Amino acid sequence: MFASDLFRPPIPKELRATLRPVALASTRLLPLGEPWRHWVPGGGLRRGSTVVVEAPAGRGGLSLALALVAESSAQGHWAGVVGVDDPGVVAMLELGLDLRRVLFVPRPRGAWAESTADLLDGVDLVVVRPPGRAAHGAARRLVDRVRESGAVLIALSEPRTPWPLPADLLFSVVDARWATTSRLDARRLTVRVGGRGAAGPVREYLVVLPNRDGRAEAP
Amino acid sequence: MERLLAVWVESLSDEASDGSTLRATLELLDALDALCPFTEAVRLGLFALPLRGPSRFFGGDDAVLGRVRRCVLEIVGVEPDLGVAEGLFSAELAAHQRVVVPVGRGDAFRRVQPLAALGRRDLATTGERLGLRTVGAFADLDPARVAERFDRRVLDAHRVARGELAELEGQRDPRLETRLAALRGVVGVSGEQRGFFGQRSAGDDRAEIAAHRVRRRLGAEAVCVARLRGGRGPEDRATLVPWGAPEGDVADVAPWPGRLVAPSPATTLARPVPLQVRDEGDRPVVLGARGTLSAPPASVVFATPLRREVVWHAGPWPLVERWWSRRRRRAHLQIVLAGGEALLVATEAGRWWLVGIYD
Numbered sequence: 001m002f003a004s005d006l007f008r009p010p011i012p013k014e015l016r017a018t019l020r021p022v023a024l025a026s027t028r029l030l031p032l033g034e035p036w037r038h039w040v041p042g043g044g045l046r047r048g049s050t051v052v053v054e055a056p057a058g059r060g061g062l063s064l065a066l067a068l069v070a071e072s073s074a075q076g077h078w079a080g081v082v083g084v085d086d087p088g089v090v091a092m093l094e095l096g097l098d099l100r101r102v103l104f105v106p107r108p109r110g111a112w113a114e115s116t117a118d119l120l121d122g123v124d125l126v127v128v129r130p131p132g133r134a135a136h137g138a139a140r141r142l143v144d145r146v147r148e149s150g151a152v153l154i155a156l157s158e159p160r161t162p163w164p165l166p167a168d169l170l171f172s173v174v175d176a177r178w179a180t181t182s183r184l185d186a187r188r189l190t191v192r193v194g195g196r197g198a199a200g201p202v203r204e205y206l207v208v209l210p211n212r213d214g215r216a217e218a219p
Numbered sequence: 220m221e222r223l224l225a226v227w228v229e230s231l232s233d234e235a236s237d238g239s240t241l242r243a244t245l246e247l248l249d250a251l252d253a254l255c256p257f258t259e260a261v262r263l264g265l266f267a268l269p270l271r272g273p274s275r276f277f278g279g280d281d282a283v284l285g286r287v288r289r290c291v292l293e294i295v296g297v298e299p300d301l302g303v304a305e306g307l308f309s310a311e312l313a314a315h316q317r318v319v320v321p322v323g324r325g326d327a328f329r330r331v332q333p334l335a336a337l338g339r340r341d342l343a344t345t346g347e348r349l350g351l352r353t354v355g356a357f358a359d360l361d362p363a364r365v366a367e368r369f370d371r372r373v374l375d376a377h378r379v380a381r382g383e384l385a386e387l388e389g390q391r392d393p394r395l396e397t398r399l400a401a402l403r404g405v406v407g408v409s410g411e412q413r414g415f416f417g418q419r420s421a422g423d424d425r426a427e428i429a430a431h432r433v434r435r436r437l438g439a440e441a442v443c444v445a446r447l448r449g450g451r452g453p454e455d456r457a458t459l460v461p462w463g464a465p466e467g468d469v470a471d472v473a474p475w476p477g478r479l480v481a482p483s484p485a486t487t488l489a490r491p492v493p494l495q496v497r498d499e500g501d502r503p504v505v506l507g508a509r510g511t512l513s514a515p516p517a518s519v520v521f522a523t524p525l526r527r528e529v530v531w532h533a534g535p536w537p538l539v540e541r542w543w544s545r546r547r548r549r550a551h552l553q554i555v556l557a558g559g560e561a562l563l564v565a566t567e568a569g570r571w572w573l574v575g576i577y578d
Contacts (some may be wrong), residue, residue, distance in 0.1 A: 062486060121432075
């Protein structure tokens with residue numbers, strides 16, 4: 001006890017807040033759950049990278065973006081959600097997010113990019129839905145900010161208002177079908193995965209999202 | 220809603236071209252923030268700070284008012300207009316009127332303000348025609364009526380009038396914080412930290428500083444956390460509350476559509492949107508006394524002239540629940556549109572609302 005006290009002096013709050021955990025090579029990736037980890041190189045989201053999730057309105061884009069956060073959130077990483085006016089909190093629980101470490105900025109008004117940048121300094125993953133098409137300059141600044149901060153930015157877009165820059169990883173929903181019984185049961189999404197460099201050639205995958213429990217699973 | 224001290228400094232509200240206004244704003248902000256943590260520069264000329272902590276620390280509201288007044292006098296050399304009320308909208312009005320609105324009188328104070336205080340000329344003109352002269356009279360209008368007649372911004376103003384939102388759109392200059400940070404020459408990591416999250420790690424501290432920064436930029440209610448009530452399972456209820464709201468002081472930012480089984484909608488509308496549900500003959504679908512529908516839904520019509528074909532539906536599932544009012548009867552219906560989007564709609568007293576989107 002004596003020794004540990006000696007080598008672990010109390011760190012003043014101001015200082016502690018500026019410290020980052022040591023980043024080893026294996027921790028340069030934020031964990032992904034099933035089935036996403038089989039879809040991307042390294043099986044995780046690379047810190048400093050920008051991920052774009054593209055889907056027509058109401059076709060599962062939001063669920064997909066949140067599903068990408070779920071595993072990291074469950075393992076103790078902080079996440080932020082910017083510009084999603086009315087997040088379905090119970091749906092997020094069902095997806096497996098730990099809501100104790102999720103900050104929401106539902107209505108950033110004119111300052112969506114600034115709020116996102118603010119959060120990128122303090123949390124590990126930020127999901128952002130820009131209002132309409134993001135301006136090139138704002139997107140550029142955010143991508144740079146992500147790289148410096150070592151967080152992961154997940155930008156939600158629609159085909160008619162695409163994210164203006166190439167993404168490190170791009171998930172586009174090309175088809176969404178509901179399976180129904182006496183209620184909405186499960187949705188089968190066809191997702192095209194591509195991106196720059198390491199992401200490799202574009203491939204198409206099927207995922208059930210949400211399933212009967214509200215989670216993601218391989219079909 | 221948080222009790223705020225608003226500080227209006229007229230001479231700082233008009234920006235001089237030589238940069239002196241911004242410099243004085245920064246100097247005053249830092250001095251006020253040293254006195255009362257969490258002070259924000261809302262826009263040029265207007266500062267706001269949560270009063271609860273400082274009031275306890277200095278021994279009462281008046282003690283804080285006195286210190287703030289002296290601080291402004293010392294730095295800017297003019298007498299500020301001070302006011303206290305809950306939420307930024309009321310607090311600014313209180314400052315212009317130099318009053319302290321006592322706890323519990325916030326609604327009354329807000330309601331007697333002239334309609335023009337909401338800052339919408341179109342609304343003031345229409346209101347005049349309808350005989351609505353005060354914020355209170357406007358607040359009493361049915362939200363659905365307001366939604367039919369006006370755009371989203373007026374709907375937000377209506378929520379401010381009803382005391383559901385703390386501040387008006389446009390009341391705050393979201394870029395001021397960035398400009399002040401640039402002037403300071405550093406990205407400021409400032410502010411007190413409060414432990415809201417139980418056991419703390421360095422990650423918690425970083426997240427809290429980030430949250431604080433967004434809060435300073437956009438206002439006290441801009442950053443929210445989800446709060447679970449009555450347990451941790453997906454069947455339990457959840458709400459969004461402003462970050463930093465004391466435990467137990469739960470204001471429902473997002474009402475919850477009830478306990479349907481999973482999967483739940485990824486979007487849950489905090490303000491349900493009115494829509495019409497029609498049958499094949501274009502007649503309104505109504506929920507009967509026995510919980511059955513008059514006819515299967517064939518289309519939905521949103522407030523805007525937008526009609527979508529319904530290809531599938533399930534329900535109705537009756538819910539007896541407190542929603543925006545107490546003890547009303549309503550039922551839920553899941554529908555799938557021709558494009559493949561799935562929606563959760565609710566009906567009550569012959570009317571229909573969009574409450575969730577399976578996005």
